[in-house]
């Protein structure tokens with residue numbers, strides 16, 4: 443009897459990686475999934491925080507996909523080593539600060555480590571030739587295989603017919619004829635295959651699997667690096683960039699103002715680590731002050747916050763200012779008028 447082969451599948455939670463794993467499972471291969479947590483994942487975080495997103499189903503799509511497929515999923519936190527990918531991508535960034543090609547190489551490399559350590563035979567991904575302009579092109583596919591060290595143990599079941607046969611195909615561990623030749627940006631073949639398998643519920647493609655593909659988010663990250671004079675971040679930095687209105691009146695400080703109840707609750711968890719402001723005479727949001735503000739900056743910050751409180755049309759709003767040592771004082775300020783907040787302050 444031939445030995446049952448084992449494949450490790452990169453599972454993002456989207457349709458493509460789900461289908462790739464399904465295609466291989468259907469061939470009798472033992473499949474387990476890996477999902478890498480980078481800190482920039484779109485899944486769950488803001489949807490869980492924001493009140494307006496509350497109707498959306500909150501689930502970890504990678505876990506959900508694994509459950510649908512009936513496979514084991516390994517969620518691996520790579521947020522620390524992943525920093526080097528974001529800060530120094532060898533192949534540069536995409537349209538925003540998304541280092542997709544370096545990211546793919548890094549993740550496949552991580553899957554290769556897992557494969558070797560756990561006695562698996564090959565790796566599968568849901569990549570499709572021509573699907574993404576930078577990381578999923580015919581010329582970058584061999585590059586990912588080579589630089590990750592996975593070489594011909596990396597199989598892309600959805601577009602295998604457009605690529606040279608890999609080891610699992612040559613060795614007969616999988617039947618190449620039963621793989622696919624998808625290419626280009628169209629999603630129709632994936633949708634047809636999903637229908638063929640009776641898969642009706644799946645995460646809709648949203649332009650990317652992480653916040654780094656988002657223009658506004660990347661703008662905030664670039665602003666953070668510019669203000670600090672160096673490219674660096676920690677996990678709290680990148681979490682806070684997902685939340686609130688970021689207003690930078692000057693290079694040495696910025697405000698993070700909650701836009702709604704859910705965001706205010708989230709920012710509450712950070713209040714003791716930041717100078718912060720809360721309107722007391724009128725209902726309004728919490729604002730964290732990031733940076734090294736001087737006294738007059740804090741008055742300006744209080745006036746900005748007052749603008750976003752329900753006292754925005756009042757003559758004066760009372761704002762409580764709390765410093766890092768926990769001492770606080772009350773400030774009476776006139777709310778800024780909308781035209782006194784230049785567009786350039788909005789990060």
Ligand code: SF4
Pocket residue numbers: 540541542543545546577650651652653654655
């Ligand atoms: S979108 Fe984000 S997670 Fe996906 S390949 Fe690009 S950088 Fe990596």
